[in-house]
Amino acid sequence: MRKILAIMVGKIVILLSRRLGNQGTDFPGRVARKIYPGILKALAANIDEEIFIVTGTNGKTTTSNMIAAILKEKGYSLVHNSAGANMLTGITTAFIKASDILGRNKFDYALLEVDEAYVPLLIHEARPRVVIITNFFRDQLDRYGELDHTINLIKDGVRNTDIELVLNGDDPLITHFQHDTGLHCWYYGFEDTVYDSMESEESREGRYCVFCGEELEYSRYHYAQLGQFNCPRCQNHNPHLNFTGRGLKMTPFIEMKVNDLAIESPYQGFYNAYNILAAVSAARLVGIEDGVIQKAIAGYQPRAGRMENFIINGKRTVLILVKNPTGLNQTLSTLLYDQQSKNLFVALNDNAADGRDISWIWDADVEVLAQDKAQIVKVVCSGQRSGDMAVRIKYSGIDSRLISIKSSLEEGIRAATAGPGEVSYILSTYTALFDCQKILKKMQQQDEAEKTVGVQQMQA
């Protein structure tokens, strides 16, 4: 009875928050869990085949969305928390949304993107069959302490289960999972690519052997700390790969082979190549046919805040979610490849979902903004920590007269898009993203309306 009540109330809260224009992904789940704490466990029992979870620092959302796209292409029914709401409350919301009022309808699969810290709790409530770990990068350390701690949390969570792990074989921070948990592990990774470098350019995460602490030797870096490594002391090295990415091409869209299966995607960037490789590996484990995988990946387009385009004042305006140093570095490198002059807007919030500790902005290489080829002509900083963001950008060495602070998102976005740049980049952390998106949509509509009026006047 409490279960039905929890589902009902949850569904009502979902409807209400949608009415109010909220994304409202955590709150309905939180309310339902208050009414019936066993709600997630009960609904998770309705999954006929398997529950898959995707965790790790970067690429969770894209990887899980791609796996979902493949399963849907195959015609399976599934529960999927697609909005990036990846704590227990958000996952509960996803189950309530998919469920009928009695909580009895069945699904083939559940595909859950899970925040690293919630993996043990989720395993306790939902008993997944497969855990896919994308990588471990520095991210939002403030909530759990250091990266070592996060990794141990997950390791403890999967120990003494019959879960199978799908792991990034190029990540030196993952190689001890098999040894320490005794679980069956599948590995994916890349062969040599033309984009590899022989020297590292980025942060030091994981450059020390997880077994003996010795500094690792790399023969190649694919991306950040992902690459071909070995430990000179204890011989720890890349595991044997079950799923190998071969012949990677990015011109600029991704093409590669996963073992012998040719894959094409409208995505760009090496980090996305890893996401695709992880998704294809998981799909092959499920036994999905080649043609289905190929079609789903080829048809899967970039989403909200992952380089979403708008036209404002007749100029291209790009909305990008940034949430950690790696993501910010990825975004800044994209900016450098863009030849046009730029207005830059950055909204930095410090709510729980953004990370309370904003010091990560100092771990990103913001200095590239001061390079001439970045062509930054205006900077507006906004959000709850607009001051900190402005300080960060000032210390990149850019002319501080170009920087202004507007705590209101709308004022900030209007100021930025009115700047002299040929294109505007709108960067935002998670909890400001949907507000930024709403503001941009509104501005775009106003523009279109004015244009229509203008055309009518001209015709008259």
Added chain:
Amino acid sequence: MAVFTIAHLYPDLLNLYGDRGNLLCLQQRMVWHGHDCRIKNIRLGDNLDYSSLDMIFMGGGSDREQGLVYQDLVKRSDSFMVAIEEGMPVLCICGAYQLLGSSYLDLDGHLMEGLKFFDFTTRATKNRLIGNVLIKACLGGQEMTVVGFENHGGRTYFEDNSLQPFGEVLRGYGNNGEDQKEGIKYHHLIGTYLHGPLLPKNPGVADFFLKTMAQRRGIEFGSRLDDDIELTAHEQMKNRLI
């Protein structure tokens, strides 16, 4: 124009939570003050020549990494303490601050030795002290508020009551969440749990180090820097906490 050198100790081991922001800040401000500033990375086993240095910086790391650093540093602890006594500006954040004390008791009950420069001890607890901090400090005769973010499992207790904290806690936890003390200050050394990073939005603290570096070379800075943006960030957090 003078060229100053800051040693960054163990950058590949101790470098958490945007620590490098402190160095970026010192370096840029020194340039804005009209001088040049170089960062010298010191790794395990590298030679440390204090006479060629104007400042020493050490950041935070995980327990394992602190163990490696201790082994390396203890071999040269005498000369390091001499430099501190002679007024070398030193900034030690979080894990590096803990190393300056007599010991660190980790969660498994292992007692790790510290450099024993100061008589304080740290013991790890399961509940980490995490959040924004506001403290009141006095540097170079100037009272100032300092804002930052702390995230530490270790709780630090002064065993010697004559030790001076870096500041008095107004909001947040500080050394242990009990005695209102945050960090340590001794001559031109500051040890603190504040990161965020510390210096960029506390330009007063940054300039305390820079001015000390300059004065030790007989150099005075000219006009003050324009700190509008830095102070906006400082006030934003201060207003939120008060």
